Amino acid sequence: MLARRRYCWRWAVHLLTALIALGGAGEAAGGPPKPGGGNRPTVSVIDALGSGESAGFRRAYAPRTLHFPDDHGPHPDFRTEWWYFTGNLVGGDGRRFGFQLTFFRFALAPQQTPPAETSSAEQRASAWGTRQVYMAHFALTDVAGEHFQAAERFSRDALGLAGAQAKPFRVWLEDWRAQGDVSGPGALELTARTEDMGIELTLQGGKPLVLHGERGLSRKSAEPGNASYYYSRTRLPAAGRVWVGGRAYEVTGEAWLDREWGTSTLGAEQAGWDWFALQLSDGRELMFYQLRRKGGGVDPMSAGTLVSTDGSARGLNA
Structure with a gap:
């Protein structure tokens, strides 16, 4: 298996469009969208993507013990x-x-008060109000048909439109969702449909969870705090159905789950990164991300992980 993703600032255009549609603001998205651009966002694009002002947010400075199932949640x-x-x-x-x-x-603004110390009325003046925006991508490739399709959605963490939770694990945006057992032998279910394509898959236990970097701390630049917490499930047996071209197919295969969170990730001279995930035929897996510099070339902080057949992991450097 080969998977690849590219992070660059063209994502900013999509996110800015979403924030406008959601009525996002520097404090929070506080109401339904208003006609005529009544709710205009004051958060900048770069800030929303995590390389601008980080005041009020936690940053990934050092390794920490990850606790499951809590850390499967938001x-x-x-x-x-x-x-x-x-x-x-x-x-x-x-x-x-x-x-x-x-x-x-994506957080529009830091949390001001721990939820346990604040009433629901104080937390949200409006049922539409939120400090969290969700975006989802769904893509399907039909190799024989030489056809690739992709779709995306945006919504707010309010009124049940989108969200995530740890116990039991669930993350969703409208009717696209992932739920079930992330770290154990139980089933993890994925569901997504559009008019033209769909999946209903069940992922089983497979290989154990892998921590990347320094016990889960993945440093992306030399500046302290420009890092994320990062773990993966690198080989999950999959079975279910795929819908494409007006037909349903019973399928089996293997999946990969990447989990990552942070606040400020890239340094001032970094433009983005390319991520690769390979499931090798000998039972090993390889993850590698190549950080791109604004002036061209590969950043020396690029890194990866080689996972052995027994689930043990070895870090790789550029």
């Missing part, structure tokens, strides 16, 4: 976060498919 005290599923599937007739289903959380 971390609203950090600015950005994602649950990133990819996989390769094959039908009974040998037809091959690739999929991606990803949920992103």
